[in-house]
Amino acid sequence: xxxxxxxxxxxxxxxxxxxxxxxxxxxxxxxxxxxxxxxxxxxxxxxxxxxxxxxxxxxxxxxxxxxxxxxxxxxxxxxxxxxxxxxxxxxxxxxxxxxxxxxxxxxxxxxxxxxxxxxxxxxxxxxxxxxxxx
Amino acid sequence: xxxxxxxxxxxxxxxxxxxxxxxxxxxxxxxxxxxxxxxxxxxxxxxxxxxxxxxxxxxxxxxxxxxxxxxxxxxxxxxxxxxxxxxxxxxxxxxxxxxxxxxxxxxxxxxxxxxxxxxxxxxxxxxxxxxxxxxxxxxxxxxxxxxxxxxxxxxxxxxxxxxxxxxxxxxxxxxxxxxxxxxxxxxxxxxxxxxxxxxxxxxxxxxxxxxxxxxxxxxxxxxxxxxxxxxxxxxxxxxxxxxxxxxxxxxxxxxxxxxxxxxxxxxxxxxxxxxxxxxxxxxxxxxxxxxxxxxxxxxxxxxxxxxxxxxxxxxxxxxxxxxxxxxxxxxxxxxxxxxxxxxxxxxxxxxxxxxxxxxxxxxxxxxxxxxxxxxxxxxxxxxxxxxxxxxxxxxxxxxxxxxxxxxxxxxxxxxxxxxxxxxxxxxxxxxxxxxxxxxxxxxxxxxxxxxxxxxxxxxxxxxxxxxxxxxxxxxxxxxxxxxxxxxxxxxxxxxxxxxxxxxxxxxxxxxxxxxxxxxxxxxxxxxxxxxxxxxxxxxxxxxxxxxxxxxxxxxxxxxxxxxxxxxxxxxxxxxxxxxxxxxxxxx
Ligand code: SF4
Ligand code: SF4
Ligand code: SF4
Numbered sequence: 001x002x003x004x005x006x007x008x009x010x011x012x013x014x015x016x017x018x019x020x021x022x023x024x025x026x027x028x029x030x031x032x033x034x035x036x037x038x039x040x041x042x043x044x045x046x047x048x049x050x051x052x053x054x055x056x057x058x059x060x061x062x063x064x065x066x067x068x069x070x071x072x073x074x075x076x077x078x079x080x081x082x083x084x085x086x087x088x089x090x091x092x093x094x095x096x097x098x099x100x101x102x103x104x105x106x107x108x109x110x111x112x113x114x115x116x117x118x119x120x121x122x123x124x125x126x127x128x129x130x131x132x133x134x
Numbered sequence: 135x136x137x138x139x140x141x142x143x144x145x146x147x148x149x150x151x152x153x154x155x156x157x158x159x160x161x162x163x164x165x166x167x168x169x170x171x172x173x174x175x176x177x178x179x180x181x182x183x184x185x186x187x188x189x190x191x192x193x194x195x196x197x198x199x200x201x202x203x204x205x206x207x208x209x210x211x212x213x214x215x216x217x218x219x220x221x222x223x224x225x226x227x228x229x230x231x232x233x234x235x236x237x238x239x240x241x242x243x244x245x246x247x248x249x250x251x252x253x254x255x256x257x258x259x260x261x262x263x264x265x266x267x268x269x270x271x272x273x274x275x276x277x278x279x280x281x282x283x284x285x286x287x288x289x290x291x292x293x294x295x296x297x298x299x300x301x302x303x304x305x306x307x308x309x310x311x312x313x314x315x316x317x318x319x320x321x322x323x324x325x326x327x328x329x330x331x332x333x334x335x336x337x338x339x340x341x342x343x344x345x346x347x348x349x350x351x352x353x354x355x356x357x358x359x360x361x362x363x364x365x366x367x368x369x370x371x372x373x374x375x376x377x378x379x380x381x382x383x384x385x386x387x388x389x390x391x392x393x394x395x396x397x398x399x400x401x402x403x404x405x406x407x408x409x410x411x412x413x414x415x416x417x418x419x420x421x422x423x424x425x426x427x428x429x430x431x432x433x434x435x436x437x438x439x440x441x442x443x444x445x446x447x448x449x450x451x452x453x454x455x456x457x458x459x460x461x462x463x464x465x466x467x468x469x470x471x472x473x474x475x476x477x478x479x480x481x482x483x484x485x486x487x488x489x490x491x492x493x494x495x496x497x498x499x500x501x502x503x504x505x506x507x508x509x510x511x512x513x514x515x516x517x518x519x520x521x522x523x524x525x526x527x528x529x530x531x532x533x534x535x536x537x538x539x540x541x542x543x544x545x546x547x548x549x550x551x552x553x554x555x556x557x558x559x560x561x562x563x564x565x566x567x568x569x570x571x572x573x574x575x576x577x578x579x580x581x582x583x584x585x586x587x588x589x590x591x592x593x594x595x596x597x598x599x600x601x602x603x604x605x606x607x608x609x610x611x612x613x614x615x616x617x618x619x620x621x622x623x624x625x626x627x628x629x630x631x632x633x634x635x636x637x638x639x640x641x642x643x644x645x646x647x648x649x650x651x652x653x654x655x656x657x658x659x660x661x662x663x664x665x666x667x668x669x670x671x672x673x674x675x676x677x678x679x680x681x682x683x684x685x686x687x688x689x690x691x692x693x694x695x696x697x698x699x700x701x702x703x704x705x706x707x708x709x710x711x712x713x714x715x716x717x718x719x720x721x
Contacts, residue, residue, distance in 0.1 A: 017422050017423040018423055018425075019425075019426065019427055019428050019430060020235075020423075020425050020426050021207065021362070021426070024204075024207075024426060027345070028354075028355060031348070031351040031354075032345040032346055032347050032348060033204060033205040033345070033347075033348055033354070034205075034238075034239070034343075034346035035204070035239065035294065035343050036343060036344050036345035037345060041293060042293060044293065046286075047283075047317065048316065048318070048420075048422050048434075049317065049419070049420065049434055049452035108344060108345075109345055125362065125428075127366050127428045127430075128430075
């Protein structure tokens with residue numbers, strides 16, 4: 001199970017320049033460009049001069065998002081965090097409300113959550129080593 | 135050919151007079167011109183009466199992005215085109231930040247603003263929705279930075295939006311007023327801020343999120359990777375990562391190309407003190423990037439200040455710096471204190487003025503005062519080289535316009551010099567104040583014949599540097615080279631790439647990157663497109679009254695030696711003759 005235990009970790013948000021390359025990379029996994037499918041979000045800490053925070057799934061051991069999912073579309077992922085079975089998802093958005101990190105994003109096209117799979121594709125596009133797969 | 139992303143071709147037409155809007159599909163424009171400059175020229179031709187007064191409701195502002203926006207890295211600029219109140223001619227200004235991305239994410243490829251509101255308003259455009267919101271309480275607020283903070287709280291899409299606004303300079307129609315984006319990017323040049331002011335448009339907020347389909351996924355990922363690596367690792371972009379454009383200060387000073395004290399000299403004894411190296415050591419606080427650009431060239435300095443009269447009460451403020459403001463508000467004014475340069479940059483941001491035009495205007499005032507053409511009766515204060523505290527006050531006076539002199543200075547250096555004397559040392563080109571390169575004939579001829587009168591039109595300054603220590607071309611060959619480069623740049627500014635990545639996005643790379651988007655264009659077709667857009671833009675400019683036979687260099691440029699020695703009047707004359715015949719043959 002070594003593979004599924006990999007998680008994306010935020011190493012040092014102080015190095016983040018807010019370029020959004022990670023966000024575009026994540027969205028690109030689905031083939032399209034733009035930002036609809038991104039499971040990572042970079043936000044300024046009240047004005048860019050104070051720097052950025054990286055909003056991404058923290059791979060919780062006992063995730064709040066799973067607890068509120070009424071259809072079991074969200075399932076525990078080995079090694080922390082969750083996986084989404086979108087066939088079961090009814091688009092209620094409870095998970096979005098529940099995640100304390102604000103790390104469940106919304107797919108405006110399908111009306112379903114976007115959840116980090118900890119695949120690490122974004123890491124290769126972060127020029128400043130802010131994120132890593134561990 | 136149809137665009138893979140249909141939403142790009144949606145153009146939002148906003149009428150501020152009647153507070154109405156409509157959306158039109160313009161596949162015709164986007165598939166032919168790719169976006170940006172190419173599209174904006176066409177829309178302006180359709181929408182604007184070339185004889186319109188720039189500060190009347192008849193002026194039209196077009197803002198456009200291109201097929202690369204939010205698709206490839208460093209396609210991070212938004213183009214604005216309008217009639218300039220500073221030059222009375224075509225105005226074109228480009229800004230970074232998040233605006234380009236936000237426009238595409240809000241579901242449009244271009245935005246057209248016409249008419250004028252009777253009371254102050256701001257526009258909020260997100261998710262395809264357009265709202266006209268009252269801005270009466272925001273009008274007259276002392277600092278444009280406050281406006282940004284207020285709207286940040288009120289508007290949706292945090293992290294995925296752009297907040298553009300004008301300051302008091304725009305409200306009070308200073309002809310070189312800027313529009314400020316986010317906090318650190320600008321539509322600086324040619325007075326877009328005054329045009330917004332005349333329309334009582336205080337701010338524009340854009341935001342949204344969506345997917346952009348591509349025609350060939352695998353090809354797209356490959357082209358992306360290549361462009362990304364190029365932006366990040368190519369030597370062509372290195373200086374922008376590290377010291378930023380401020381790196382230019384020392385080398386320009388060494389070759390004798392750094393305009394100093396109104397270009398009475400091209401070497402500044404205080405250059406070390408305001409160099410990129412010095413800024414980095416003393417005050418660089420953070421580097422940040424425009425949306426979707428890995429280069430992160432934006433350098434933000436912090437200044438820490440003790441409150442007067444209070445012990446242990448400090449305030450820390452952040453100000454971004456670049457080469458151009460350091461030149462205009464530093465060497466050009468003889469200011470060699472870091473703190474002074476930063477405070478002047480902050481002041482132009484608070485007021486919403488263009489840093490370059492402001493600096494050149496202040497430099498002209500100082501010299502005219504020294505020569506006795508101006509007295510305290512006009513200026514109200516005593517300008518003196520290096521005295522940045524007084525300059526801070528003069529910038530406010532330009533906005534307040536308490537007397538006839540300041541009313542005129544608010545119309546630009548050229549206007550003020552026509553009335554008070556000193557046209558020989560008023561450093562304007564076609565009405566626009568000069569950028570920071572006195573590197574040789576190409577830079578100045580470039581400002582004069584470039585269609586925006588900007589150093590980015592054709593990069594004359596880099597030709598000057600290229601020919602340093604080598605045989606300088608004949609004037610005719612030089613003009614041909616400048617025009618050829620400017621034609622190519624129309625392609626870059628139609629895709630709306632940041633010009634810092636011009637070395638990465640070569641014709642071959644662009645042609646390859648277009649393919650996965652379903653657009654087949656060879657390198658030669660791209661070059662032809664550039665020439666066509668150049669021609670179209672020149673024609674539009676002529677219709678607005680641009681007359682190549684009136685081009686004139688300020689005498690000062692010929693008096694102060696450049697790295698290529700004194701610039702010969704005869705050389706310039708021959709170059710301009712060549713340009714006129716070229717311009718005639720093109721239109
Ligand atoms: S989405 Fe939020 S709650 Fe769910 S596992 Fe990730 S961080 Fe935890
Ligand atoms: S690890 Fe994968 S899913 Fe998670 S943010 Fe990065 S690219 Fe997206
Ligand atoms: S790619 Fe890295 S530096 Fe850029 S926004 Fe993402 S985390 Fe920050």
